Amino acid sequence: MFTRPIIDSLDFARRGMETSGEVPMAELPRLADLLTDLEGKISFVLRGLVGRDGKPLLELKLTGTCNLRCQRCLKTLIYPIKLVSTLRLVSEGEIDESDIEDDEVDSIPAEKRLDVLALLEEELLLSMPIAPKHEPGECQMAVENLNRSENPFAVLAGLKK
Numbered sequence: 001m002f003t004r005p006i007i008d009s010l011d012f013a014r015r016g017m018e019t020s021g022e023v024p025m026a027e028l029p030r031l032a033d034l035l036t037d038l039e040g041k042i043s044f045v046l047r048g049l050v051g052r053d054g055k056p057l058l059e060l061k062l063t064g065t066c067n068l069r070c071q072r073c074l075k076t077l078i079y080p081i082k083l084v085s086t087l088r089l090v091s092e093g094e095i096d097e098s099d100i101e102d103d104e105v106d107s108i109p110a111e112k113r114l115d116v117l118a119l120l121e122e123e124l125l126l127s128m129p130i131a132p133k134h135e136p137g138e139c140q141m142a143v144e145n146l147n148r149s150e151n152p153f154a155v156l157a158g159l160k161k
């Protein structure tokens with residue numbers, strides 16, 4: 001069985017800890033709707049650090065591939081994942097600070113028991129294209145639809161004679 005890594009997020013950041021591993025897509029059920037199958041793996045590196053302003057941060061690096069569903073032909077679109085996100089850990093009561101509105105850095109609650117896979121899943125979901133599509137002309141639907149639409153007309157034409 002795959003063990004879900006759990007970290008004490010603030011402690012992890014302040015001590016500059018690092019954890020890494022590989023996650024099978026099957027362990028990320030929130031992504032399943034976007035995929036044609038659960039093939040593929042995501043490699044992750046999660047690093048704790050303290051920013052220049054003394055704020056605790058997490059840096060998450062993800063690489064891998066997954067099989068997204070093309071929104072035009074509904075067939076598999078192999079999608080390479082290459083993602084680096086920096087996340088600021090925000091403690092309770094700290095939420096109203098004005099400097100939280102930073103475009104480069106997203107904030108997440110500084111959880112004592114942070115589920116690394118849930119975080120990874122969330123970041124992946126945010127990074128996915130809203131409507132993934134093959135390059136124009138590469139859809140498999142083009143060929144299949146032509147065949148499908150030709151046949152009924154051929155049949156009709158045959159009936160008229």
Ligand SMILES: [Zn+2]
Nearest residue numbers: 070073134139
């Ligand atoms: Zn397509």
